Amino acid sequence: MSGEVILALAYGLVLTTSGLWIWRRVVKDYLHHRDDED
Amino acid sequence: MLLLYLITNFAAAAVNLINPDITPAESTMIWVAMNLLPTVLGAILICGVLAAGLSSASTFLSLVGFSVSHDILGSGSEQGAEGVGNHTERHSHLRAARLAMLMVGLSVIALALLLPRNIYWLTHFAGPLFASSWGVVAFMSIWSGRLTEAGAFWGMAAGFGVNVTMNALSLAGWVQWPVVADPILVGVVSSYLVVRAVSSLGAVSVHEVAYREALHTMSPQERDPAVVQQTLVWPKVMVAMGAVIAVALTLFYARPYQEAVASAEQVVWEAE
Numbered sequence: 420m421s422g423e424v425i426l427a428l429a430y431g432l433v434l435t436t437s438g439l440w441i442w443r444r445v446v447k448d449y450l451h452h453r454d455d456e457d
Numbered sequence: 458m459l460l461l462y463l464i465t466n467f468a469a470a471a472v473n474l475i476n477p478d479i480t481p482a483e484s485t486m487i488w489v490a491m492n493l494l495p496t497v498l499g500a501i502l503i504c505g506v507l508a509a510g511l512s513s514a515s516t517f518l519s520l521v522g523f524s525v526s527h528d529i530l531g532s533g534s535e536q537g538a539e540g541v542g543n544h545t546e547r548h549s550h551l552r553a554a555r556l557a558m559l560m561v562g563l564s565v566i567a568l569a570l571l572l573p574r575n576i577y578w579l580t581h582f583a584g585p586l587f588a589s590s591w592g593v594v595a596f597m598s599i600w601s602g603r604l605t606e607a608g609a610f611w612g613m614a615a616g617f618g619v620n621v622t623m624n625a626l627s628l629a630g631w632v633q634w635p636v637v638a639d640p641i642l643v644g645v646v647s648s649y650l651v652v653r654a655v656s657s658l659g660a661v662s663v664h665e666v667a668y669r670e671a672l673h674t675m676s677p678q679e680r681d682p683a684v685v686q687q688t689l690v691w692p693k694v695m696v697a698m699g700a701v702i703a704v705a706l707t708l709f710y711a712r713p714y715q716e717a718v719a720s721a722e723q724v725v726w727e728a729e
Contacts (some may be wrong), residue, residue: 423711430463431703438695445692449685452675 460698467710483576514565521561522554582624589644590617593652599672606665608656616648 472485472493479488486506490499530550572579590613597604597612623640626632634640678684 421711421715423714424707427706427711428703430706431699431701433699434460434702435696435699438692438697438699441695442689442692445685445688449675449680449688450682452680 460702463702463706481574483574518558518562522558525557526550526554585639585641585644586617586620586624589620589641589648590614592616592645593648597652599669602661602666602669603656604652605656605659605661607659608652608654611655612648612652615651616644619647620644 468489469485472479472489475493476488479485486502490502490506493499494502527550530553593616594604594609594612598609620640620643623632623634623638623643627634627640
């Protein structure tokens with residue numbers, strides 16, 4: 420696999436992973452906030 | 458932001474093929490707007506560039522004015538912001554803030570006219586400088602309960618000083634720093650170490666603890682499920698964009714690039 424293809428896939432992977440992480444954090448921090456359990 | 462960088466980088470490469478002699482290089486997008494794009498699109502692009510510049514300038518001038526009136530001349534406490542001080546004092550702070558904004562504005566205009574046009578390298582120097590002086594304190598002032606006022610001050614001073622000194626030595630040609638000892642990295646580490654050392658000598662005041670805890674208190678409006686669902690649209694768009702960009706880059710960049718390189722190599726072999 421060439422460097423260009425790796426760059427293309429890695430660029431998309433970074434965006435996708437970041438989106439998933441932000442999605443998880445927003446749900447955790449704002450929808451299921453720890454104060455709800457207290 | 459990743460999409461923006463992708464577009465600007467590919468636009469730069471494409472424009473370089475069309476005209477590699479644009480001077481100064483920082484005016485490339487202006488040249489594109491005036492020479493390559495249709496008039497309407499070019500006008501929109503230049504308006505966007507101008508609006509972004511004005512927006513940044515107004516924000517930074519406001520910050521300068523607020524820092525002078527609140528942090529330097531004021532008490533720096535919330536009481537000052539609520540206007541407990543007397544009328545004359547508030548007026549003098551306001552005048553000082555306006556004067557500071559005017560002076561900074563005039564200084565920036567003078568520097569812009571006098572210094573050589575080298576926005577890229579100025580930004581390349583200023584961005585890491587801010588990161589190494591403010592970065593550690595910015596994060597720790599929210600997430601660390603041990604950061605003291607003196608620790609924050611000396612941490613910023615250390616990050617700034619180390620970064621400027623290393624860059625000055627490098628620019629003078631006396632030292633060539635290895636990649637792992639980049640001034641931004643050494644500046645950040647120095648800032649952190651100084652913050653920890655100085656903070657360990659003092660104590661965080663009750664007011665500072667209360668203020669930091671208040672930053673972590675979430676207002677009920679921010680937890681409205683309808684608003685949160687609206688926020689969640691953007692990470693979903695980001696995930697979809699990641700997949701689309703990976704496919705688009707492979708099809709429209711990686712494969713054509715490989716084919717172009719392969720055909721160029723073939724031409725060279727045939728010539729030999």
